[in-house]
Amino acid sequence: MSETDFDLTTVDRLLSTTRAVRRRLDLDRPVSRELILDCIRLSQQAPTATNMQTWRWIILDDPGKRKEMGELYGRGIPLIKEAARKAQDDQTRRVYEHAQEFAERLSEVPVHVIPCVEGGLDATSEEAGYAATVSFYGSIFPAIWSFQLALRSRGLGSVLTTLHLTYQEESRAILGLPDDVAQIALIPVAYTRGLNFKPTQRPPAESITHFNGWNA
Numbered sequence: 362m363s364e365t366d367f368d369l370t371t372v373d374r375l376l377s378t379t380r381a382v383r384r385r386l387d388l389d390r391p392v393s394r395e396l397i398l399d400c401i402r403l404s405q406q407a408p409t410a411t412n413m414q415t416w417r418w419i420i421l422d423d424p425g426k427r428k429e430m431g432e433l434y435g436r437g438i439p440l441i442k443e444a445a446r447k448a449q450d451d452q453t454r455r456v457y458e459h460a461q462e463f464a465e466r467l468s469e470v471p472v473h474v475i476p477c478v479e480g481g482l483d484a485t486s487e488e489a490g491y492a493a494t495v496s497f498y499g500s501i502f503p504a505i506w507s508f509q510l511a512l513r514s515r516g517l518g519s520v521l522t523t524l525h526l527t528y529q530e531e532s533r534a535i536l537g538l539p540d541d542v543a544q545i546a547l548i549p550v551a552y553t554r555g556l557n558f559k560p561t562q563r564p565p566a567e568s569i570t571h572f573n574g575w576n577a
């Protein structure tokens with residue numbers, strides 16, 4: 362029973378069924394820029410370290426640009442194959458197999474979203490460096506996840522990817538990124554075929570939670 366006016370059935374379903382969608386993306390249905398902007402608007406309510414809000418979003422909906430990015434991403438396919446070969450369990454092996462299929466078709470996904478952070482990573486001392494690194498990357502991933510949740514609530518699917526960063530200089534050239542802007546991920550977006558996604562298997566909360574210290 363909720364003490365708020367949130368419909369917890371809907372909220373919990375959104376939080377537990379927003380999956381990495383690769384095989385059920387509708388590659389033929391266009392996605393409007395207005396819809397992408399709505400989801401970016403919602404994502405901007407996410408937290409950032411020191412309230413800096415230095416998010417920037419690059420959207421590739423031009424087929425030529427998506428082809429360039431798709432080809433770059435495809436260069437990572439041997440890395441995915443290698444990871445699949447080394448997978449320790451069936452679930453992980455399946456993920457890599459799907460990731461490989463997906464990599465082959467990335468350019469067909471109607472919208473590619475590249476979240477970026479403006480400004481450099483300030484890491485002057487080793488100690489400050491760790492905190493600064495956590496704050497820098499930690500200030501974009503909450504917005505990325507809010508963006509993906511907003512997409513899902515509107516019938517769109519996405520998958521957070523980073524493989525193209527293996528070739529980050531080439532990606533930087535495709536995007537025309539200035540030197541002081543860091544690219545963080547590549548999120549392909551499309552409508553999903555069907556809406557019935559399910560929660561996946563994860564460790565029970567009790568098995569990964571430590572109250573009052575690691576060994577308490």
Ligand SMILES: Cc1cc2nc3c(=O)[nH]c(=O)nc-3n(C[C@H](O)[C@H](O)[C@H](O)COP(=O)(O)O)c2cc1C
Nearest residue numbers: 379380381382456460463520521522523524525561
């Ligand atoms: C930081 C990060 C990087 C990822 N990079 C890739 C990637 O390069 N390619 C890909 O297909 N999936 C990538 N993923 C998606 C994961 O494979 C996926 O989230 C994971 O298998 C769990 O699946 P689920 O999100 O449906 O639960 C990435 C996820 C995260 C959080």
